[in-house]
Amino acid sequence: MDGVLLEVDGLEVGYGLPVCPPIDLRVGAGEVVAVIGSNGSGKSTLLRTVVGLLEPLNGRLQMFGADLDERSTGFRAAVAAELGDEAFFPTLTVREHLLLTCYGHGVDDPDGVTDYQIEVFGLTERANALPSALSSGQRRRLALAAAFARPRSLMILDEPEQRLDATIRGALGGWLVEEREAGGSVLMATHDPELLIRTATKVLVISDDEIRLVGPERGVEIIRHEL
Numbered sequence: 001m002d003g004v005l006l007e008v009d010g011l012e013v014g015y016g017l018p019v020c021p022p023i024d025l026r027v028g029a030g031e032v033v034a035v036i037g038s039n040g041s042g043k044s045t046l047l048r049t050v051v052g053l054l055e056p057l058n059g060r061l062q063m064f065g066a067d068l069d070e071r072s073t074g075f076r077a078a079v080a081a082e083l084g085d086e087a088f089f090p091t092l093t094v095r096e097h098l099l100l101t102c103y104g105h106g107v108d109d110p111d112g113v114t115d116y117q118i119e120v121f122g123l124t125e126r127a128n129a130l131p132s133a134l135s136s137g138q139r140r141r142l143a144l145a146a147a148f149a150r151p152r153s154l155m156i157l158d159e160p161e162q163r164l165d166a167t168i169r170g171a172l173g174g175w176l177v178e179e180r181e182a183g184g185s186v187l188m189a190t191h192d193p194e195l196l197i198r199t200a201t202k203v204l205v206i207s208d209d210e211i212r213l214v215g216p217e218r219g220v221e222i223i224r225h226e227l
Contacts, residue, residue, distance in 0.1 A: 003028045004026050004028050004029075005027050005029060005064060005154050006050065006063055006154065006185070006187065007065075008023055008024060008059070008060070008061055008062075009024055009060040010022040010023075010024065010058065010059035010060065011023045011025075011046075011049070011056055012056065012059055013042060013045045013046050013056060014042070015045075015054075016057075017057075018058075019040075019041070019045050020037075020041060020042035020046075020206050020207070020208070020211065022058070023059070025213075027154070027185050029153075029183050029184075029185055030184070030201075031180070031186075031201045031202065032185070032186040032188070032199045032200045032201050033185075033187050033188070033200065033201070033202055033203070034189075034196045034200040034203045034219060035187065035189040035190070035204045036189070036191070036203060036204070036205055036206070036223055037205060037207060038207070038227050041207060042206050043158070044083070046206070047081075047083060047157075047158050048083060049061070050063075050068075050187065051083070052068060052069075052070025052075075053070075053083075063075065063078075063154075064078065077105070077151065078153040078154060079153070079154050079156065080147040080150055080154070080155050081155070081156040082144055082147040082156075082157050082158070082160060083156070083157075084143070084158050084159065086131075086140075086143055088142070090130065090131060090132060091130065092130070093127065093130060094118065094123050094127050094128070094134070094142055095127045095128060097131075097142060098113075098114040098117055098118065098142075098145060098146060098149050101146045101150050102114055102150065105151055106151070107150060107151065114149065117145040117146075117148060118145070121142070121144065121145040121168065122168060123142065123145065126138055137163045137165065140164060141168060144157075144160060152184065154184070154185045154186070155179065155186045155187070156188070157189070158189050159189050160188060160190070161191075161195050173194070173198040176195075177198065180199065180201070191223060191227070192223075193219075193220040193223045196219050196223065197217070200216045203215065203222075205222060
């Protein structure tokens, strides 16, 4: 299907047994799909399956019209994921982490992109710090900065608002809107109604007994009154 980056049909995810009903989903170019549900509903498990960290239990998962292969150069070039794992190199500074990301993905002007990400994520005073010297919120900002520093067609984010202060959280919403308007796509789990209403084009609701696609306004109501 033209313009569809991610296609999911009857996808069952979990650790041995499915954690939620089968999922059907399409993520097209220029779409931001928010995934919502109660804690333990399967949001993170879905995202980890989509990026290839978990094997699907059943169903079909295609990216860019082909079966998922997280080892392929096409996948690595097109998908930027930040799932909260914080897999940093202990001996690299903040700046060195971002430079490594830029050089590894062939970014034009890696120094300029690195400087920009350090500035907008409020890490200027910590640019030469090691991950062990960062606060929890600063580590999250570094992980997100690395995702935004590299080229991508699809971003996959697991509750990116977590551990961010109000200023960076507000800026994150703006960056995701820019991503959408530039034709990029985002699949993200979130509990933040303000981030959802500002950025999402549709919402996947995961519950114990059903999977639903709803609009952003209904998604906000579910977060505020049903979760």
